[in-house]
Amino acid sequence: MDKTHLVDEITGHRRMRRNRKADWTRRLVQENRLTVDDLIWPIFIVPGTGIVDPIAAMPGVNRMSVDKAVEAVREAADLGIPAIATFPDIEMELRDETGSNSLVANNLINQATAAFKKAVPNIGIITDVALDPFTSHGHDGILRDGVIVNDETVDQIVRAAVMQADAGADIIAPSEMMDGRIGAIRRGLDAAGHQDVGIMSYATKFSSGFYGPYREAINTSGLLKGDKNSYYISPANGTEAVRDAALDVEEGADMLMVKPGIAYLDICWRIKEAFGLPVFAYQVSGEYTQIKAAAMNGWIDGERVMMETLLCFKRAGCDGILSYFAVEAAKKLAKNG
Numbered sequence: 001m002d003k004t005h006l007v008d009e010i011t012g013h014r015r016m017r018r019n020r021k022a023d024w025t026r027r028l029v030q031e032n033r034l035t036v037d038d039l040i041w042p043i044f045i046v047p048g049t050g051i052v053d054p055i056a057a058m059p060g061v062n063r064m065s066v067d068k069a070v071e072a073v074r075e076a077a078d079l080g081i082p083a084i085a086t087f088p089d090i091e092m093e094l095r096d097e098t099g100s101n102s103l104v105a106n107n108l109i110n111q112a113t114a115a116f117k118k119a120v121p122n123i124g125i126i127t128d129v130a131l132d133p134f135t136s137h138g139h140d141g142i143l144r145d146g147v148i149v150n151d152e153t154v155d156q157i158v159r160a161a162v163m164q165a166d167a168g169a170d171i172i173a174p175s176e177m178m179d180g181r182i183g184a185i186r187r188g189l190d191a192a193g194h195q196d197v198g199i200m201s202y203a204t205k206f207s208s209g210f211y212g213p214y215r216e217a218i219n220t221s222g223l224l225k226g227d228k229n230s231y232y233i234s235p236a237n238g239t240e241a242v243r244d245a246a247l248d249v250e251e252g253a254d255m256l257m258v259k260p261g262i263a264y265l266d267i268c269w270r271i272k273e274a275f276g277l278p279v280f281a282y283q284v285s286g287e288y289t290q291i292k293a294a295a296m297n298g299w300i301d302g303e304r305v306m307m308e309t310l311l312c313f314k315r316a317g318c319d320g321i322l323s324y325f326a327v328e329a330a331k332k333l334a335k336n337g
């Protein structure tokens with residue numbers, strides 16, 4: 001070629017586009033892949049039977065009674081989804097200052113666990129021990145004189161964790177960010193003979209506006225007094241988050257979680273690099289809703305953005321993702337695979 005272009009002097013022989021030129025080269029050099037094994041499906045449980053109740057702020061997501069949830073969980077297992085995470089929306093009459101219903105052995109969440117274990121034994125069950133679904137004030141812990149009291153809350157969630165394990169939970173996922181909870185839960189589980197029950201710590205849970213639709217889903221938004229800034233991490237703080245995760249690792253966490261997801265990919269990367277433990281991101285309700293709402297308006301290609309965000313978690317070092325898209329994404333992966 002005799003014609004010299006201006007760009008030649010800059011690129012020389014370096015041409016990134018050679019590896020991008022065809023579908024086969026792109027497949028060869030692809031660094032990260034999303035598979036169904038990466039997906040954890042969070043679901044909402046309500047009392048009663050035969051209920052599939054759409055959540056307005058989360059188009060496509062329903063609150064389900066245990067019988068209906070069993071069917072949905074079976075479908076998830078058939079798609080190859082490894083695990084679910086369950087959240088209860090209990091009757092208002094059962095919510096009180098201390099979240100005492102969390103200590104009722106056959107409460108809604110434990111009923112659901114037992115039913116899933118029996119009907120769909122091959123799917124993992126992850127349960128949360130935060131008190132917010134059970135308290136009349138919507139906080140994750142016990143509220144005394146305007147303060148969420150740490151140590152008393154930890155005592156209670158340890159007892160709740162043991163009951164959840166008794167009901168068949170495979171992994172306890174404490175999301176309430178109290179200090180010392182991981183070690184306390186580990187000791188409590190071990191003392192009760194639950195050595196095989198794991199702990200996925202919501203190690204870095206940020207005080208985030210992205211939780212809005214979830215609070216509608218479990219009906220805590222109208223209850224919540226104040227904010228959760230005295231126990232969740234500030235979105236401004238990355239080093240503090242890594243330190244918080246370090247304590248959970250020391251105390252015996254088996255897996256770490258970052259929540260929310262997409263706005264916190266730097267944290268995913270940092271804690272994966274720092275500890276090498278399995279790291280999961282929670283693509284939370286507000287993230288789901290943003291994508292759904294924009295897609296419903298025809299402003300973005302929802303399916304494409306769903307798959308893109310899930311893949312980006314993998315690139316950021318995550319071993320898996322909790323996502324309300326899990327079933328939709330699993331179906332798409334099955335179709336393409």
Ligand code: PBG
Nearest residue numbers: 130132140175210211214284285
């Ligand atoms: C509270 C809890 C939250 C979520 C799950 N458990 C946050 C909150 O309400 O403060 C959020 C999940 C989501 O937004 O999808 N323990």
